[in-house]
Amino acid sequence: MPQVIPIIPGPQVVPSAVCFRCDVCCRFPEQDSILRPYFTENEIRQAVTHGISSSSFPDHLGSQIEVVPHPNEEGFLCPAFDPVTQHCRIYEMRPLDCQLYPFALMWNAQHERVVLGWDTLCPFLFEQAVEEVPLRGDSLEPSALTLPKAFMEQAQRVAIYLESDHALNALALHPRLVTPFQPEVVVLHTLDRLTAALRSSNVHDTR
Ligand code: SF4
Structure with missing residues (x-):
């Protein structure tokens, strides 16, 4: 099947x-x-x-x-x-939800756009991450982290796939695949086509 x-x-x-x-x-x-x-x-x-x-x-x-x-x-x-x-x-x-991990598909903090990010709770990715801006003090802001080139390239491939016609149609049928905003996830890509597809079907459904 x-x-x-x-x-x-x-x-x-x-x-x-x-x-x-x-x-x-x-x-x-x-x-x-x-x-x-x-x-x-x-x-x-x-x-x-x-x-x-x-x-x-x-x-x-x-x-x-x-x-x-x-x-x-x-x-x-x-x-x-x-x-x-x-x-x-x-x-x-x-399921796709598990295939995506440690990337994550979610609404942004304002619940305006669907974004693809990476989850800093994944210990392996967290170890690979580097600070884009040297840290000041002891606090570790997820948004200050970036990933090596190979991971960023894979994130780009995943983002392109998620914005393909086939994936868009499937995701529009299952909007709960898009999670609410998670502060531990570092945003990498805004998915404008997917956002538009969900908005045009008037879907703001979350888990
Ligand atoms: S959460 Fe883990 S065990 Fe469950 S379906 Fe996904 S990959 Fe498999």
């Missing part, structure tokens, strides 16, 4: 070996975290076909996944995450 939103182009920015040692992705401190991944109707169908319970999705036309208590620690896990192997059990068909 064709995907509504296919795999995004370009290399994965975080090496898999690094992801397997990390303990940030796929875990959530709160059961109702706004960062739980959103699945489209087709993505839900594929996840269920590959073993995820249909009860993990409150709306089968598109919804954020319901997380489950971590069996050994505090907090919650995506039910597709295996805490023993540290692997996603549906990695090959994980």
Whole structure:
């Protein structure tokens, strides 16, 4: 069955070996975290076909996944995450929301424009980041950080893809893929076509 939103182009920015040692992705401190991944109707169908319970999705036309208590620690896990192997059990068909990470699609702070940014909560990207302006004092402002050229080029490819006709049509059907503003995310690109597409369908829907 064709995907509504296919795999995004370009290399994965975080090496898999690094992801397997990390303990940030796929875990959530709160059961109702706004960062739980959103699945489209087709993505839900594929996840269920590959073993995820249909009860993990409150709306089968598109919804954020319901997380489950971590069996050994505090907090919650995506039910597709295996805490023993540290692997996603549906990695090959994980939703666009997960494919994008550590890039993030969100509304800007004024809720006027859709933007693409990178999440400073990703330890790997945070380590790679450099300060555009030397820091004054001890405070670390995410907006003062920039990424090496290869990451910026991948962000550009992702932004171009998200503004393609195919992606725009799919995203207009699933506006909740665009999260509310997250202060930890450093804005890289303003997505004018996507903003216009969502506004013309009068969509301001957020998670
Ligand atoms: S679907 Fe896979 S990649 Fe996405 S949050 Fe769940 S376990 Fe992680």
